[in-house]
Amino acid sequence: MSKYVIGVDVGGTNVKLGVLNPSGKVLSRSSFSTKTFIKSSDSLIDAVCEAVLALAGKEGLLKRDIAGVGIGLPGLIDVDKGVVRVLPNIPGWSDVPLKRIMEKKLDLLVQLENDVNMITLGEWEYGAGKGIENLICMTLGTGVGAGLILNNEIYRGTGFAAGEIGHMPLNEEGPECTCGGWGCFERYVGNKRLQKEAAKIFGKNDISLEDVYRRAVEGKKKALKFWEMVGEKVGNGLVGPVNILNPECVIIGGGVSRSLEFMKSAIEGVIKRRCMKTQAEMVRVIKARLDDDAGIVGAEVLIRHEKKN
Amino acid sequence: MSKYVIGVDVGGTNVKLGVLNPSGKVLSRSSFSTKTFIKSSDSLIDAVCEAVLALAGKEGLLKRDIAGVGIGLPGLIDVDKGVVRVLPNIPGWSDVPLKRIMEKKLDLLVQLENDVNMITLGEWEYGAGKGIENLICMTLGTGVGAGLILNNEIYRGTGFAAGEIGHMPLNEEGPECTCGGWGCFERYVGNKRLQKEAAKIFGKNDISLEDVYRRAVEGKKKALKFWEMVGEKVGNGLVGPVNILNPECVIIGGGVSRSLEFMKSAIEGVIKRRCMKTQAEMVRVIKARLDDDAGIVGAEVLIRHEKKN
Numbered sequence: 001m002s003k004y005v006i007g008v009d010v011g012g013t014n015v016k017l018g019v020l021n022p023s024g025k026v027l028s029r030s031s032f033s034t035k036t037f038i039k040s041s042d043s044l045i046d047a048v049c050e051a052v053l054a055l056a057g058k059e060g061l062l063k064r065d066i067a068g069v070g071i072g073l074p075g076l077i078d079v080d081k082g083v084v085r086v087l088p089n090i091p092g093w094s095d096v097p098l099k100r101i102m103e104k105k106l107d108l109l110v111q112l113e114n115d116v117n118m119i120t121l122g123e124w125e126y127g128a129g130k131g132i133e134n135l136i137c138m139t140l141g142t143g144v145g146a147g148l149i150l151n152n153e154i155y156r157g158t159g160f161a162a163g164e165i166g167h168m169p170l171n172e173e174g175p176e177c178t179c180g181g182w183g184c185f186e187r188y189v190g191n192k193r194l195q196k197e198a199a200k201i202f203g204k205n206d207i208s209l210e211d212v213y214r215r216a217v218e219g220k221k222k223a224l225k226f227w228e229m230v231g232e233k234v235g236n237g238l239v240g241p242v243n244i245l246n247p248e249c250v251i252i253g254g255g256v257s258r259s260l261e262f263m264k265s266a267i268e269g270v271i272k273r274r275c276m277k278t279q280a281e282m283v284r285v286i287k288a289r290l291d292d293d294a295g296i297v298g299a300e301v302l303i304r305h306e307k308k309n
Numbered sequence: 310m311s312k313y314v315i316g317v318d319v320g321g322t323n324v325k326l327g328v329l330n331p332s333g334k335v336l337s338r339s340s341f342s343t344k345t346f347i348k349s350s351d352s353l354i355d356a357v358c359e360a361v362l363a364l365a366g367k368e369g370l371l372k373r374d375i376a377g378v379g380i381g382l383p384g385l386i387d388v389d390k391g392v393v394r395v396l397p398n399i400p401g402w403s404d405v406p407l408k409r410i411m412e413k414k415l416d417l418l419v420q421l422e423n424d425v426n427m428i429t430l431g432e433w434e435y436g437a438g439k440g441i442e443n444l445i446c447m448t449l450g451t452g453v454g455a456g457l458i459l460n461n462e463i464y465r466g467t468g469f470a471a472g473e474i475g476h477m478p479l480n481e482e483g484p485e486c487t488c489g490g491w492g493c494f495e496r497y498v499g500n501k502r503l504q505k506e507a508a509k510i511f512g513k514n515d516i517s518l519e520d521v522y523r524r525a526v527e528g529k530k531k532a533l534k535f536w537e538m539v540g541e542k543v544g545n546g547l548v549g550p551v552n553i554l555n556p557e558c559v560i561i562g563g564g565v566s567r568s569l570e571f572m573k574s575a576i577e578g579v580i581k582r583r584c585m586k587t588q589a590e591m592v593r594v595i596k597a598r599l600d601d602d603a604g605i606v607g608a609e610v611l612i613r614h615e616k617k618n
Binding site for chain 1: 385442443455457459460462464465466467468469470471472473474476477478479480481488489490491545548549550552553554555556557582583584585586587588590591
């Protein structure tokens, strides 16, 4: 009996939804702005439930056609209990038993997951990481996070907080970080820092990373140099995780990954120079493949695994 | 049918053996010097086989009483194929199919494992890590290594090289390392470096880390200060692994761990200051418990898991 899954990707800016067939294909999509509903968690939950039902209706799905709803959220999620512990960028969420609330409202199986883990599940099953036993799926954006597939399973850690690759220290001193630590990887390659560096290099305060990407596509030397420099930084941040986890590949997603073609040889160069021999020889650096659907497609994997347990 | 396991711990100095009952208890031990047999891998293999049979005989065990022989070796081990890839500190070992050779010689199941992973399996099942789902078991000595239990399983990595916590970079520059990288954790807390620091602090070239331990036990201020300083370094090296893996505990073994009582509050202090909130709150730093038997006891777990598969 092949059933459909509805994937929901809750972001600080938009909520995206998609109906997934049993092969992880997105059959139809919808989205709405998060901002209208950030007064309270209740109003956002209501909006998500309505959007789920509306999308199911549009696809002509009855409840018995739907295996479940998988929701990715940007924060600390107790996956086992179905509770959202905290969403740093969406106010009003603290210990919300979202699974229970939504299951009652929708009369459907609901499963929660951290957004980066959701992307990781999607890339692992339907994207760049297909068939790979051990991988790091890193997202480069304002924040730098990662999901880990280890021994053919998602690894979430004891408090569901694993994968914080952006908060590995790269220096004994180094700049202070929002996490309370210092010298964190995110301070070196987070969007804000990269934008600042770009502004300095190009002498233009409002230059965006997309601008620098486009200039690199046009073959402009300064832009190519910029991405090479970012690649060096990314490579340096990957040495520790690659040495400790000896993964088969590192998948790079998130906004900045668009420029991976211009960073890749620098990243690989650092790994070759600085990682241990076995680790360096076997790890491949590859681009995430699911793009905008990355946060939705993983819902199919999440619900399927849940049904098995 | 309860069967016995023979554990073998191959080190650069000594080979230790033990007969284990089904509860991981060491019933009897033997050992011999590695050095006599480092002319070739063949002579060392013969010596290990003889020692296994002698110990079994001493305990009055027949072959049918023995579930298998678990061997820990200090190097890169292909656990699935039963091949020793390389032992950095024992010459003459390169791609040796040790499992096949020994099974033929002994007519017993033989299973290989990296020595640090063997210690980790022992501590997890019979030592400080009993019942824990996610842990890092770190050994502090000349080298700094770790074994990882993640999602209730040993995690070996794609090329059996995972756990190289000693080769996480702690600094962008930092001292060059034997691994080819630079700024590695091991350069900060490996025995050689600590001994150098001790010599400087105490103005005595031949002071040993054991001496400094004893002075700390006696309450000498300089020695207490020394271990506090080491604790700071160890703590700084743990921030990255703890943030990425969100383990329930970090077990610390190896020679230097004897002084853990004098380092512990410094380690915990750094973790509290520098790690992310969730990770810092739940991780405990504990001392390894199996001491000299650590490299042997894991064999029981190794053989039991192998029998299940």
